[in-house]
Amino acid sequence: MRSTLRTLLITALMFAPVATSRADIDTDAAIPGGTLELVVVEAEGCIYCKLFRRDVLPAYEASAQAKDLPVRFVDINDIEADNLEFKSGVDIVPTFVVVKSRHEVGRISGYVGPENFFHSISYLLASGP
Numbered sequence: 001m002r003s004t005l006r007t008l009l010i011t012a013l014m015f016a017p018v019a020t021s022r023a024d025i026d027t028d029a030a031i032p033g034g035t036l037e038l039v040v041v042e043a044e045g046c047i048y049c050k051l052f053r054r055d056v057l058p059a060y061e062a063s064a065q066a067k068d069l070p071v072r073f074v075d076i077n078d079i080e081a082d083n084l085e086f087k088s089g090v091d092i093v094p095t096f097v098v099v100k101s102r103h104e105v106g107r108i109s110g111y112v113g114p115e116n117f118f119h120s121i122s123y124l125l126a127s128g129p
Contacts, residue, residue, distance in 0.1 A: 036105070038069045038121070039084065041095045043076045048111035049094045056114045065121055069098065098124045 042049035060066055074082055076093055086097060086104045096108040096117070106124040108117065 036069050036098060036100050036125075038071045039082075039097045039099050040071060040073045041076050041079060041090045041093060041097065042073060043093045046093045052094050052111055052117075056117050059114065060117070060121075063118075065118075065125060068125060069121065096121075 040049075040052070042052075057071070061071070074084070076090060079086070079090065082102075084097075084099065084102055084104075086107075090097075090109075092110045094111055098105045098107065098121075106127070108120045108124075112120065
């Protein structure tokens with residue numbers, strides 16, 4: 001019963017309007033013609049990374065947002081190996097970076113819970129190029 005209520009709440013929140021700061025978003029930075037992806041920067045042994053994978057990832061992968069923004073996981077020690085051009089360093093794990101053609105468009109720093117995660121992703125997709 002509790003998990004059913006949580007699922008319904010998450011689904012309802014995915015369609016709710018989002019009002020957050022635009023401080024981390026630079027829509028001009030993306031290169032036209034590239035594909036969007038959600039890069040999740042994590043570290044081995046990170047409890048919040050495990051919480052994200054357990055509590056948020058299954059619902060996200062089943063959502064319509066995941067079709068427009070597929071997930072890719074990167075270890076914090078391998079960021080440079082992937083040739084990703086982030087606007088600033090990653091100090092908090094997990095960090096969720098919306099990337100277009102290997103260039104950062106926006107980010108969510110830290111684990112924010114399912115509700116805020118879906119709100120933030122919706123906002124980043126609506127505000128992006």
